Structure formats: structure tokens, C-alpha cells
Amino acid sequence: MELPPRPKLFDFHGVSMTKCFTDNWDNVQNVKARPDDILIATYPKAGTTWVSQILDLLYFGQTSPERQSSIPIHMRVPFLDLCRPSQPTVYVARNAKDTAVSYFHFGRMNMFQPEPGEWSSFLQHFIQGEVVFGSWYDHVRGWWEKKQTHSKLHYMFYEDLIEDTGREIDRLCSFLGLSPSAEERERIRGAVQFDNMKKNKMTNYSTVPSMDLKVSSFIRKGMVGDWKNHFTVAQSEQFDEDYKKKMKNTTLQFRTEI
Numbered sequence: 378m379e380l381p382p383r384p385k386l387f388d389f390h391g392v393s394m395t396k397c398f399t400d401n402w403d404n405v406q407n408v409k410a411r412p413d414d415i416l417i418a419t420y421p422k423a424g425t426t427w428v429s430q431i432l433d434l435l436y437f438g439q440t441s442p443e444r445q446s447s448i449p450i451h452m453r454v455p456f457l458d459l460c461r462p463s464q465p466t467v468y469v470a471r472n473a474k475d476t477a478v479s480y481f482h483f484g485r486m487n488m489f490q491p492e493p494g495e496w497s498s499f500l501q502h503f504i505q506g507e508v509v510f511g512s513w514y515d516h517v518r519g520w521w522e523k524k525q526t527h528s529k530l531h532y533m534f535y536e537d538l539i540e541d542t543g544r545e546i547d548r549l550c551s552f553l554g555l556s557p558s559a560e561e562r563e564r565i566r567g568a569v570q571f572d573n574m575k576k577n578k579m580t581n582y583s584t585v586p587s588m589d590l591k592v593s594s595f596i597r598k599g600m601v602g603d604w605k606n607h608f609t610v611a612q613s614e615q616f617d618e619d620y621k622k623k624m625k626n627t628t629l630q631f632r633t634e635i
């Protein structure tokens with residue numbers, strides 16, 4: 378592989394730097410750390426890799442030992458200044474009608490969501506984007522547009538995952554440059570099947586006190602087309618009418634049944 382020429386030092390706000398660490402500076406400055414994020418800060422060569430490996434083992438050594446044996450340290454503990462948008466991004470989209478239904482039930486069972494009210498009024502709020510995280514239409518379209526110019530963005534569909542989980546895992550792997558063994562792929566495919574995730578306490582949100590699984594499961598139905606059990610014909614027609622307007626001028630297509 379041909380390597381680019383060595384970088385030149387330049388003055389960056391009074392500090393000698395090379396471009397690869399400063400290109401992403403705006404994003405670095407705007408990073409919103411999560412409360413459980415750990416930032417490792419060092420001057421170069423102080424033992425960054427050593428302490429990174431210790432922390433990774435402390436957090437993930439028991440739960441996922443294969444992580445240490447298969448993923449290089451700089452990917453397990455990434456450099457904030459090198460995390461530029463050209464790094465892989467995985468986006469998952471789901472058709473609007475099933476998303477609205479799933480979101481409604483999520484609101485019923487999760488005290489950290491605003492009260493969803495009746496289905497009919499929740500649906501109007503969803504259409505208007507008056508739900509947490511705003512407009513579904515803007516979200517899926519915004520990322521779809523981004524995908525047209527960012528080759529490192531993998532846009533996935535829930536409906537495709539339901540149709541053929543193994544195929545979608547394969548596509549994800551080829552995007553990420555991963556090549557799990559056939560056994561490993563099968564192990565993962567089995568572990569992420571609906572019934573297994575529903576009974577797995579580490580994935581079914583039964584450990585989260587704000588969620589009342591007696592009201593509705595978090596891993597609830599996991600299907601394409603559950604909207605038909607909720608939308609009246611009139612609601613569906615009104616939704617479709619509005620959808621056409623909001624989703625015109627985009628090549629993004631969803632399946633509401635498979």
C-alpha cells in the first residue's frame with residue numbers, strides 16, 4: 378500500500394500540530410460527552426495504549442473477551458480528534474407507520490417519555506413532529522441525503538432486517554470490513570432473533586426502572602405491518618396524503634409490508 382507523504386507541522390492556535398489531528402477540531406470542540414464516557418488524556422507517549430487496554434479489559438474483559446482478541450485497540454478506544462465524519466456510520470430507518478405505533482407503545486410504558494395520550498392524538502403529534510427527537514420525516518430524509526455524499530454511511534432498513542437478518546448482517550460486515558467465521562455469524566444471528574432478545578434481560582430493558590413492562594414490552598411485537606392493527610382507514614388515508622407531500626423530492630422508499 379502506498380502511504381501518503383509525511384505531514385508537515387503547522388501552527389494551530391499557538392500549538393504545533395499536524396492536519397490529521399486538527400481537521401476535526403470543530404466536532405471535537407462540540408462533543409457532548411455522555412455521563413458514562415471516559416476520556417483518556419495524555420501527552421503523546423505517556424502510556425495511552427497501556428491505560429486504554431486496562432480500561433477496556435476492566436469494562437469489557439468479562440462480558441466480551443473476543444473484543445480484545447479481534448478488535449485493534451485504536452478501534453476499541455478511539456482517538457477523539459481522529460473521529461472524523463469519514464468514520465463508519467450505521468443508520469437504521471423504519472417505515473413511518475410502524476415507527477409511530479411502536480413509539481406510541483413506548484410512550485405508554487416509559488415514564489421518561491411525555492404522556493402519549495390516546496393513539497389518535499399521538500398520531501397527529503407524530504405527523505407534526507411534536508414528539509421527542511422531532512420529525513421522523515426530516516430525520517430519515519436528512520440521513521438519506523447525507524448518505525449520497527458520505528461513502529462511510531451504511532443506511533439500513535428495519536424491514537430488510539426482518540426479511541433476512543443474516544443477509545443484513547453480511548452487508549453490515551462487508552461495509553465494516555469484518556469477516557466473522559460462519560459459526561460466529563450464526564451465533565450472532567441467533568442471539569439477535571426477536572424471541573432471544575425479548576427474553577434476554579440484557580436487551581429487553583427489564584432492568585430499567587422507568588419502563589413498565591406490564592404496560593407494554595420494550596421488545597414488543599417486532600413485525601412489519603403492525604400499523605394495520607392501529608390505523609383506521611381514515612387515519613391511514615390522511616397519513617398517506619401528508620406523507621406524499623413531506624416525502625416528495627426524495628428517492629427514499631420504505632416498505633410498510635413485506
Ligand code: A3P
Nearest residue numbers: 479482569570571574595596597598599600603
Ligand atoms: P415494536 O414496538 O414494533 O415491537 P428501538 O430499539 O429503536 O427503540 O426500537 C424498538 C423496536 O424494535 C420495537 O418494535 C422492538 O420490538 C423492535 N425490536 C427490537 N429488537 C428486535 C429484534 N431482535 N427483532 C425484531 N424487532 C426488534
